[in-house]
Structures are given as structure tokens and as C-alpha cells.
Amino acid sequence: xxxxxxxxxxxxxxxxxxxxxxxxxxxxxxxxxxxxxxxxxxxxxxxxxxxxxxxxxxxxxxxxxxxxxxxxxxxxxxxxxxxxxxxxxxxxxxxxxxxxxxxxxxxxxxxxxxxxxxxxxxxxxxxxxxxxxxxxxxxxxxxxxxxxxxxxxxxxxxxxxxxxxxxxxxxxxxxxxxxxxxxxxxxxxxxxxxxxxxxxxxxxxxxxxxxxxxxxxxxxxxxxxxxxxxxxxxxxxxxxxxxxxxxxxxxxxxxxxxxxxxxxxxxxxxxxxxxxxxxxxxxxxxxxxxxxxxxxxxxxxxxxxxxxxxxxxxxxxxxxxxxxxxxxxxxxxxxx
Numbered sequence: 379x380x381x382x383x384x385x386x387x388x389x390x391x392x393x394x395x396x397x398x399x400x401x402x403x404x405x406x407x408x409x410x411x412x413x414x415x416x417x418x419x420x421x422x423x424x425x426x427x428x429x430x431x432x433x434x435x436x437x438x439x440x441x442x443x444x445x446x447x448x449x450x451x452x453x454x455x456x457x458x459x460x461x462x463x464x465x466x467x468x469x470x471x472x473x474x475x476x477x478x479x480x481x482x483x484x485x486x487x488x489x490x491x492x493x494x495x496x497x498x499x500x501x502x503x504x505x506x507x508x509x510x511x512x513x514x515x516x517x518x519x520x521x522x523x524x525x526x527x528x529x530x531x532x533x534x535x536x537x538x539x540x541x542x543x544x545x546x547x548x549x550x551x552x553x554x555x556x557x558x559x560x561x562x563x564x565x566x567x568x569x570x571x572x573x574x575x576x577x578x579x580x581x582x583x584x585x586x587x588x589x590x591x592x593x594x595x596x597x598x599x600x601x602x603x604x605x606x607x608x609x610x611x612x613x614x615x616x617x618x619x620x621x622x623x624x625x626x627x628x629x630x631x632x633x634x635x636x637x638x639x640x641x642x643x644x645x646x647x648x649x650x651x652x653x654x655x656x657x658x659x660x661x662x663x664x665x666x667x668x669x670x671x672x673x674x675x676x677x678x679x680x681x682x683x684x685x686x687x688x689x690x691x692x693x694x695x696x697x698x699x700x701x702x703x704x705x706x707x708x709x710x711x712x713x714x
């Protein structure tokens with residue numbers, strides 16, 4: 379066999395002899411074993427690479443292998459699902475929100491904060507109740523000035539126009555700052571005693587078996603006006619009597635003005651003439667209050683006396699006797 383080199387042609391006999399390094403027997407054996415293992419490994423790899431892989435139809439239930447990333451996603455999903463189920467079992471009435479979507483909390487409005495505070499704070503509810511009660515009391519006890527001309531347009535009984543008896547509508551006692559509206563119906567009677575329907579209105583009392591009259595310029599007998607008082611609560615006639623001082627607030631000579639359904643803007647005028655504080659049981663037979671015979675032009679205001687101790691029962695009445703003096707009219711009626 380001929381060999382060609384770039385340096386030129388050289389015969390086999392003329393080539394210089396190379397000296398090979400001497401190797402030990404152990405090294406030679408190690409090298410031989412390494413070469414043998416390398417050859418075996420290469421043959422094994424070639425064999426496996428050429429061997430066909432079994433398809434999914436070759437074995438029942440065989441699953442394709444998933445990458446490490448997919449397996450990690452599966453574990454995270456199962457973990458989230460198991461956590462949601464544990465919460466649902468622990469709080470069955472709680473509505474679970476989608477965990478896969480971002481959760482955005484809406485900022486509560488001022489009205490929402492007020493509603494939450496109202497539901498959670500009993501102190502707030504008590505305070506609101508106190509405020510409402512005070513407003514109601516102030517609305518009942520607020521001072522209302524008499525209409526213009528009420529005390530300046532007076533005329534005597536002889537000069538007054540005729541006003542037929544009818545139910546009272548409104549009343550003023552300017553000296554003690556009393557103003558009263560009236561119930562539409564007659565005074566209620568319970569267990570044989572006058573008991574008005576409401577705390578904030580007065581009423582007139584008449585009965586078929588009694589001679590009492592409705593207010594008017596020609597009333598034939600006593601006119602009876604009744605109203606409640608209250609222990610620590612507002613009532614229409616609270617200012618007629620001072621229970622703590624045990625004395626009437628009305629003085630002899632004070633005036634009372636009554637407007638009726640028939641009087642329009644004219645008012646009947648009465649003057650205080652006598653004061654009484656009898657026991658409730660003895661009021662019906664007190665001749666100093668009712669008189670012996672018919673008493674035209676007389677008017678009575680009747681209320682309860684509240685004792686100084688609010689735990690005690692009211693056992694007395696405050697009764698004021700008034701006498702008809704004439705009429706007056708307001709500026710509104712005068713302009714008309």
C-alpha cells in the first residue's frame with residue numbers, strides 16, 4: 379500500500395522507526411476494560427434508540443407523561459380546590475368567590491358606614507332615641523305666640539257679636555304661655571271619669587244626662603274643658619299647676635281665649651275667678667266648683683295634679699273657674 383504525504387514520497391523501508399512508550403500491565407488492563415465498557419454503552423444506546431416505543435393502545439390505562447411544569451400546575455390547582463372545599467365545609471352558608479379572578483373591594487360609602495354603625499352599636503341607637511324624644515318634647519312644649527290682635531281687639535259682652543255654642547278648636551292662656559288644640563270628638567269617659575284620648579290635646583265635655591254646654595256667647599250652663607298632665611312627659615295642661623310647689627300657676631284675673639267652630643276668627647274671652655284642688659273622689663259633689671243651679675257663662679278647666687314624687691299616683695285635680703267677659707277678633711279677621 380502506498381501512502382502520500384505533502385513532503386513527498388517515502389518508501390516503507392526508509393521510514394524512521396518510532397519508539398513506543400512502555401505501559402504497565404495494570405494500565406493496559408484498565409484501558410482494555412474502559413474500551414470494552416464504552417463499546418457496550420454505545421451499543422446499548424443505539425439499541426434503545428432504535429427500539430419502538432409502545433403506543434397508548436398497547437397498554438390499557440397508560441397515560442402520556444407530562445412535563446414538570448404541568449405537574450406543578452396540577453398540584454397548585456388541586457391545592458387551591460381542596461382549600462376551597464375545606465372552607466365551604468367549615469362555613470356552609472358562606473358564598474365563595476371566584477379565586478381565579480382578582481378580587482376588587484369596593485370602597486364603602488358614607489351611608490354604608492352609617493348603616494353598619496347602626497347595626498353594630500346599641501349606644502348609637504339609644505342616643506338616636508333620646509334625640510328623637512327631645513325633639514318630640516320640644517315640639518309639644520314649644521311656645522306659640524297668640525295671634526296678632528287677640529288681646530287688643532276685645533269688646534265687652536254687650537257689644538260682642540252672637541256666637542252660637544259649638545265645639546272648641548283652639549285655646550290660649552297668654553299669662554302662663556298655654557296653647558291648646560282640641561280633639562274633634564267629645565271627651566272620652568272611662569269608668570265614670572273624664573279621660574281625654576290624647577296627651578297633647580284638650581277636649582270639651584258634654585253628656586245627655588248632664589246640663590253642660592259647649593262654649594258660645596249664649597251658653598246656658600257650665601262649659602267643661604279637660605286635658606292631661608304628665609309626670610316627666612309633655613302634656614297639654616302641664617303648665618296649669620306646679621305639683622312640686624303645690625300651687626296653681628293661673629292667677630285670679632288672667633284671661634283665657636277660646637276659638638270655636640262657629641266663631642271663625644273671633645275668640646270668646648274668659649277671666650279666671652276661682653281656683654280649686656279637690657280630691658278626685660270629691661270633685662263631682664263639690665258645689666263650690668259646680669254651683670247649685672245653672673251657671674251660664676261659666677267655664678271650668680280640669681286637669682290632674684302630678685305629685686312631687688313621680689312614683690306616687692295622682693289623686694287630686696287642678697280646677698280653675700272662668701267667667702265669660704266678651705269677644706275679640708284677630709288681625710286676619712279684621713283684614714277680611
